[in-house]
């Protein structure tokens with residue numbers, strides 16, 4: 001079986017102002033780094049509004065569409081901008097997450113990686129935030145639960161920033177376990193251990209500034225992995241942000257490329273144990289272009305190894 005790679009050229013049409021870290025070149029570097037890998041390449045569809053309505057109200061979806069500028073930029077948050085291509089990109093990003101779930105649950109791929117932008121894990125119910133428009137990972141979880149009828153889905157978010165949007169969208173969802181590690185303190189400020197959700201299905205793992213791969217591995221081995229195994233998800237969704245890398249300019253963790261390979265391999269091992277290896281991974285952050293490309297490649301290579 002294979003690893004699916006979902007992406008679309010529209011995700012390169014989401015342009016941000018000069019100097020903005022979440023830029024087109026991120027995805028270009030990633031796609032170049034993945035070029036030689038053996039992957040089932042799938043064109044990401046536009047998400048249906050019915051899918052988006054699983055996580056956002058109609059008024060919010062309309063507001064995002066209406067805010068799209070004909071040219072130039074529309075600013076909708078302190079650091080979130082729309083260009084003329086942003087709405088299509090956001091619909092492709094969300095559509096990739098939905099399609100990836102369909103492929104993996106339908107047995108057409110063992111696992112999948114969505115090379116998409118804008119990212120999604122900061123987007124809240126009716127608020128765009130932190131470069132994010134639609135909650136791609138939370139949508140993947142809801143689609144797996146509500147459309148495919150799964151009973152238990154886990155989201156693991158190793159982006160250096162707290163996945164506040166995913167946490168909020170799944171806060172009262174007893175069928176979803178949300179595990180998110182983040183540098184603390186760091187923007188957006190949430191993600192304390194006492195944030196556990198309505199049904200105690202949220203696990204926040206703060207990591208100290210300056211800490212590295214050893215601290216991360218210990219935290220995942222003692223806190224995240226036992227919780228994940230005990231929950232026995234039928235699908236694991238990864239919010240794959242690569243900004244905990246030591247070269248990343250937006251944060252102060254010191255993970256090496258090898259640490260991203262390690263965490264991916266461990267998640268694949270658990271997926272093999274509990275859910276026939278079913279993993280859907282979606283791109284979140286990562287702002288040093290070379291580190292991002294290398295870490296993403298290491299992540300996808302582990303998915304490929306696990307799919308064999």
Ligand SMILES: [Zn+2]
Pocket residue numbers: 159160161241243284285286
């Ligand atoms: Zn991030």
